[in-house]
Amino acid sequence: MKTWTRLTAAAATALVASAVWSQTVTVEEPWVRGTVAQQKATGAFMRLKADQAVRLVAAASPVAGVVEIHEMAMDNNVMKMRQIPGLDLPAGKTVELKPGGYHVMLMDLKQPVSAGQTVPLTLVFETADKRRIEQQVQAPVRALGARQEPSHDHGHKH
Amino acid sequence: MASTNDAHAPGRRRVLGLAAACMIVAAGLAACDRSPTPAFRGIDVTGAPYGRELQLTDQFGQRRTLADFRGQVVMLFFGFVQCPDVCPTSLARAAEVMQRLGPDADRVQLLFVTVDPERDTPALLREYLAAFHPRFLGLTGTPDEIAAAAREFKVYYAKVPTGSSYTMDHSAQTYLIDPQGRLRIVLKHEQSAEDYAHDVAALLRESASGG
Numbered sequence: 001m002k003t004w005t006r007l008t009a010a011a012a013t014a015l016v017a018s019a020v021w022s023q024t025v026t027v028e029e030p031w032v033r034g035t036v037a038q039q040k041a042t043g044a045f046m047r048l049k050a051d052q053a054v055r056l057v058a059a060a061s062p063v064a065g066v067v068e069i070h071e072m073a074m075d076n077n078v079m080k081m082r083q084i085p086g087l088d089l090p091a092g093k094t095v096e097l098k099p100g101g102y103h104v105m106l107m108d109l110k111q112p113v114s115a116g117q118t119v120p121l122t123l124v125f126e127t128a129d130k131r132r133i134e135q136q137v138q139a140p141v142r143a144l145g146a147r148q149e150p151s152h153d154h155g156h157k158h
Numbered sequence: 159m160a161s162t163n164d165a166h167a168p169g170r171r172r173v174l175g176l177a178a179a180c181m182i183v184a185a186g187l188a189a190c191d192r193s194p195t196p197a198f199r200g201i202d203v204t205g206a207p208y209g210r211e212l213q214l215t216d217q218f219g220q221r222r223t224l225a226d227f228r229g230q231v232v233m234l235f236f237g238f239v240q241c242p243d244v245c246p247t248s249l250a251r252a253a254e255v256m257q258r259l260g261p262d263a264d265r266v267q268l269l270f271v272t273v274d275p276e277r278d279t280p281a282l283l284r285e286y287l288a289a290f291h292p293r294f295l296g297l298t299g300t301p302d303e304i305a306a307a308a309r310e311f312k313v314y315y316a317k318v319p320t321g322s323s324y325t326m327d328h329s330a331q332t333y334l335i336d337p338q339g340r341l342r343i344v345l346k347h348e349q350s351a352e353d354y355a356h357d358v359a360a361l362l363r364e365s366a367s368g369g
Contacts, residue, residue: 033246036285040277041323043242068321072243077346079244079330083320099243107240107323144289147250147351 025050025089025125030139032119034146035112042113043070043103044121044139047096050089054133057086058124065108067121072100081105086126115143198360199353200334200345209311209333209341214271214297214304217283222269222297224339230267231361232335233354236313238274238326239286244347245270248332249290254351255358256291262362265337268294273315273328275304311341334358337365 030046048056059067068083087102089095097103104121113119121137203209212224212234224232233252237245249270256263270287272278275298278286283296298304308315315328334343334357343357 033242034289036282036289038279038282039239039286041240041242066322070242070320074330074347077329077331078314078327079241079347080318080327081241081243081320081325082318099247103242105242107321144246144286145250145253145291147254 025135027137030137032113032139032141034114034141034144037112040109041107043105045097045103047094048089049094053091054125054127055086055088056123057126059104060122061106061119063110063119064106068105070105071102113141115141117141198343198357200343200357203344204342206341211310212307214299214307217280217296227267228339229337230265231358232267232269233332234269235332236271236273236328238272239278239282244330251351253291255355258355265362266358269297271297271307273326336361
């Protein structure tokens with residue numbers, strides 16, 4: 001039943017039968033890159049794994065005025081970053097949000113975030129039959145200048 | 159066909175022949191290892207007809223040109239502060255390169271040219287770069303000056319709207335300029351700190367040996 005502590009259904013549908021909402025999304029190693037004063041944007045990264053296929057369609061955070069889901073791509077040595085309408089999480093497959101790929105973009109930051117702090121994030125997922133489920137994540141902040149170990153594409157937990 | 163060309167320049171024939179022989183040997187056998195030319199992990203662009211000058215202002219308000227950095231290897235790349243991914247990764251890697259080089263890092267200068275002067279104020283650049291390394295320099299200027307610098311280094315950048323804000327597309331390669339101020343090496347974003355340190359060290363060694 002830990003599922004229920006991790007999922008918060010959208011308010012409008014909160015009273016509907018619970019059995020159909022057994023989808024869980026496991027969030028591993030969430031983190032946010034630290035910022036300095038006057039810096040208005042940063043990225044949040046994590047690994048997501050859904051029991052049943054869902055789509056990450058939105059995110060929110062009290063630290064940011066605007067939160068978008070972005071994809072970074074290198075095109076002939078040119079870095080391009082784009083908002084994407086959603087990120088599919090196929091059932092049972094770990095999808096990584098990491099530097100060089102996808103991230104949750106936190107914009108219009110209300111104040112700098114620095115190492116030692118934790119940033120609350122709300123992730124909004126949409127199921128195949130268009131129900132929305134929300135999940136709260138506490139993402140620790142890593143120092144801006146810290147070298148992030150290149151990910152080795154684990155594709156599994158830990 | 160090649161011999162026809164040679165026949166038209168008989169006086170230079172021997173020189174060309176020697177050069178050609180050396181190139182063939184170098185390409186085929188790497189037998190010219192004893193020459194002072196080191197092997198690089200990045201792309202060797204020595205002699206490229208671009209990347210020769212830079213006139214911008216650093217985060218402390220001082221005007222900077224490439225001539226200020228003679229005697230040092232310059233690591234140069236273009237980016238912007240509101241970039242969540244490539245730029246901090248590049249800067250953290252550059253800081254690791256400095257660490258790997260030990261005392262030799264004193265002869266290395268990182269230059270970060272902003273392609274977003276509108277948001278990347280000198281004050282922001284000061285705070286941002288200090289988070290990576292105390293000696294990193296951030297360069298900015300008028301939009302025209304930045305456009306000129308990007309043109310000179312064949313760097314592409316463009317403002318792209320995203321929702322209520324904007325992001326910048328930009329070339330993500332790093333240039334290495336040798337202690338004589340010559341553009342020498344282009345490294346890709348995907349390459350490791352070890353690759354970067356290798357090429358920087360090679361340029362420092364080459365310069366120490368008078369090459």
